[in-house]
Amino acid sequence: xxxxxxxxxxxxxxxxxxxxxxxxxxxxxxxxxxxxxxxxxxxxxxxxxxxxxxxxxxxxxxxxxxxxxxxxxxxxxxxxxxxxxxxxxxxxxxxxxxxxxxxxxxxxxxxxxxxxxxxxxxxxxxxxxxxxxxxxxxxxxxxxxxxxxxxxxxxxxxxxxxxxxxxxxxxxxxxxxxxxxxxxxxxxxxxxxxxxxxxxxxxxxxxxxxxxxxxxxxxxxxxxxxxxxxxxxxxxxxxxxxxxxxxxxxxxxxxxxxxxxxxxxxxxxxxxxxxxxxxxxxxxxxxxxxxxxxxxxx
Numbered sequence: 499x500x501x502x503x504x505x506x507x508x509x510x511x512x513x514x515x516x517x518x519x520x521x522x523x524x525x526x527x528x529x530x531x532x533x534x535x536x537x538x539x540x541x542x543x544x545x546x547x548x549x550x551x552x553x554x555x556x557x558x559x560x561x562x563x564x565x566x567x568x569x570x571x572x573x574x575x576x577x578x579x580x581x582x583x584x585x586x587x588x589x590x591x592x593x594x595x596x597x598x599x600x601x602x603x604x605x606x607x608x609x610x611x612x613x614x615x616x617x618x619x620x621x622x623x624x625x626x627x628x629x630x631x632x633x634x635x636x637x638x639x640x641x642x643x644x645x646x647x648x649x650x651x652x653x654x655x656x657x658x659x660x661x662x663x664x665x666x667x668x669x670x671x672x673x674x675x676x677x678x679x680x681x682x683x684x685x686x687x688x689x690x691x692x693x694x695x696x697x698x699x700x701x702x703x704x705x706x707x708x709x710x711x712x713x714x715x716x717x718x719x720x721x722x723x724x725x726x727x728x729x730x731x732x733x734x735x736x737x738x739x740x741x742x743x744x745x746x747x748x749x750x751x752x753x754x755x756x757x758x759x760x761x762x763x764x765x766x767x768x769x770x771x772x773x774x775x776x777x778x779x780x781x782x783x784x785x786x787x788x789x790x791x792x793x794x795x796x
Contacts, residue, residue: 507548516771550584569611581752690718
């Protein structure tokens with residue numbers, strides 16, 4: 499693909515390299531203290547991959563600086579590829595005077611010079627409305643369905659359990675006392691003698707999914723899996739998963755998981771680099787990305 503440049507931020511170099519390999523491109527050179535603008539011609543279509551994980555504030559600032567450096571170097575278009583959007587859970591005022599930080603991040607990206615955002619499974623769809631530029635919110639669902647068919651022999655006897663108030667054939671209703679702490683949980687639906695698959699967009703301290711797994715087993719489920727797009731796994735998450743009755747906790751690689759997998763053999767990873775790579779290819783060539791909402795690229 500001519501006139502395209504792909505850069506990687508510091509947050510997830512492995513994913514960036516997978517995307518580059520898929521596209522047959524080399525990652526552009528970036529000097530951490532000073533962005534190297536002199537080695538590339540101007541008027542390029544630039545894509546910067548940086549996930550909202552690890553040292554989130556440092557990585558976000560790095561992304562903003564990289565976007566601005568490309569923009570003032572006269573790049574024709576700068577697209578920020580953000581597999582896990584930072585501050586996505588702060589999408590509304592949940593109490594008086596609370597900040598809507600996701601809106602602030604959207605403003606910062608726009609002011610820095612981003613022309614387009616590519617992300618995956620936003621915590622809340624309304625975040626797309628925080629932007630005045632184009633946003634493509636990709637879905638991990640096609641890759642998840644493929645994983646289920648290939649890795650769960652009893653997949654035809656599965657029941658999908660939603661922890662959110664939409665979707666699924668069974669529902670876990672939760673009430674929180676405060677962030678990351680569930681006060682009460684109620685199972686709605688019949689899971690007896692079924693393989694239960696918990697689905698959610700992200701897991702942080704994993705108190706909710708581990709409590710839900712115990713609830714499903716006590717309700718008669720024969721096996722429990724958890725499938726999540728973004729595995730943050732902070733605080734006591736790993737010890738909770740190790741103690742919970744999961745067959746596997748499956749996440750995508752929007753966030754690096756190598757170290758967590760060493761600590762917890764239950765964690766498995768779905769590679770979504772081919773989805774991001776195809777989204778970049780289609781965007782560069784002016785093609786629709788809607789195909790990716792229901793298909794995994796070959």
